Amino acid sequence: MGQEEMVTPGEVLGKATEVKAGKGTYVAKHNGFVYASLTGLLRTVSPPPESPDQRPTVEVTGHKAHGAVPEPGSVVIARITKVMARMASADIMCVGPKSVREKFTGTIRQQDVRATEIDKVDMHLSFRPGDIVRALVLSLGDARAYFLSTAKNELGVVSAESAAGGTMVPISWTEMQCPLTGQIEQRKVAKNES
Amino acid sequence: MMYSDIGRLNCNVSYTTFAAPVRGQGSDHKEFSSMLHKALEGVIILETFPKTTVDVFALVLESGGSDLPVVVSCASLALADAGIMMYDLVASVSVSCLGKNLLIDPVLEEESYQDGSLMIACMPSRYEVTQLTVTGEWSTSKFNEAMQLCLDASAKLGEIMRSCLKEAASATQE
Numbered sequence: 070m071g072q073e074e075m076v077t078p079g080e081v082l083g084k085a086t087e088v089k090a091g092k093g094t095y096v097a098k099h100n101g102f103v104y105a106s107l108t109g110l111l112r113t114v115s116p117p118p119e120s121p122d123q124r125p126t127v128e129v130t131g132h133k134a135h136g137a138v139p140e141p142g143s144v145v146i147a148r149i150t151k152v153m154a155r156m157a158s159a160d161i162m163c164v165g166p167k168s169v170r171e172k173f174t175g176t177i178r179q180q181d182v183r184a185t186e187i188d189k190v191d192m193h194l195s196f197r198p199g200d201i202v203r204a205l206v207l208s209l210g211d212a213r214a215y216f217l218s219t220a221k222n223e224l225g226v227v228s229a230e231s232a233a234g235g236t237m238v239p240i241s242w243t244e245m246q247c248p249l250t251g252q253i254e255q256r257k258v259a260k261n262e263s
Numbered sequence: 264m265m266y267s268d269i270g271r272l273n274c275n276v277s278y279t280t281f282a283a284p285v286r287g288q289g290s291d292h293k294e295f296s297s298m299l300h301k302a303l304e305g306v307i308i309l310e311t312f313p314k315t316t317v318d319v320f321a322l323v324l325e326s327g328g329s330d331l332p333v334v335v336s337c338a339s340l341a342l343a344d345a346g347i348m349m350y351d352l353v354a355s356v357s358v359s360c361l362g363k364n365l366l367i368d369p370v371l372e373e374e375s376y377q378d379g380s381l382m383i384a385c386m387p388s389r390y391e392v393t394q395l396t397v398t399g400e401w402s403t404s405k406f407n408e409a410m411q412l413c414l415d416a417s418a419k420l421g422e423i424m425r426s427c428l429k430e431a432a433s434a435t436q437e
Binding site: 079140 | 343346
């Protein structure tokens with residue numbers, strides 16, 4: 070459906086029995102109408118022909134792109150800032166493919182580093198400050214930081230610099246090697262998705 | 264800062280020293296911040312902002328009467344323009360009662376002679392009131408009349424606000 074129309078919060082988009090509320094819209098419980106909740110362009114998406122629900126979906130895309138915000142279940146790219154005995158702190162840089170505008174901090178706790186032998190994890194042999202990790206957001210965490218997890222094969226360190234300053238090459242799921250000096254360092258390495 | 268599952272709203276209204284005709288008189292505006300908060304908290308869908316705070320700061324540069332309704336309406340426009348999820352816009356209007364007359368959007372001078380005032384902040388398309396403030400002496404019939412006047416004016420203001428928003432949004436799109 071091509072036609073696009075500008076709407077503002079509170080504009081009636083239809084009845085809940087006739088249209089489905091998508092992003093940027095909501096259903097008012099008291100009268101069953103669908104209202105817009107954002108300023109932006111209204112789009113009507115036809116349902117796939119085989120779906121049992123034949124109502125078209127209305128959605129409003131904001132005229133100003135909102136910065137990406139991490140939420141539980143999303144995969145983020147973060148830079149390790151501090152490694153302590155029981156947890157590591159990280160600054161979240163990307164949520165999925167989008168970079169974040171504001172600063173979000175996350176913590177990876179010892180028990181969330183890997184899936185097996187979680188009590189034998191040594192944080193210092195898993196991460197170093199400056200490492201770039203791919204992690205899953207577990208929860209909104211506490212007041213300060215999101216809780217992140219790397220307890221999956223495809224999660225963990227994706228890029229790290231060695232003491233000599235070279236970008237290290239992963240050689241196993243726990244080791245990375247410096248191409249300049251040949252030195253091997255311990256990391257929780259992420260499996261390459263290929 | 265405390266952890267919160269839903270977003271929070273933080274409002275602050277302040278005046279410049281030169282806002283009022285008498286310099287440096289801005290002491291009785293302390294409650295405006297909380298009134299702005301009350302007027303807005305009902306329209307923002309705070310569930311969509313876990314762990315975050317929405318800050319609304321209003322600075323009155325020149326005060327000419329009916330300040331709070333203007334601040335509320337402006338704040339609602341700013342929030343809508345910023346892409347904050349809201350149930351509706353908030354349009355706010357005040358009415359002053361001077362003897363037998365009702366004055367909508369009173370200026371500073373009229374406000375100083377008023378017998379009573381009524382301010383309504385409402386969601387124009389949902390026809391719901393988010394805040395209502397009454398001061399002074401009112402008769403029931405006068406009050407009813409004033410309230411209807413306020414709601415009608417809010418509906419008109421809401422339309423103007425919508426067209427403004429659309430204009431601004433279309434301008435940024437190009």
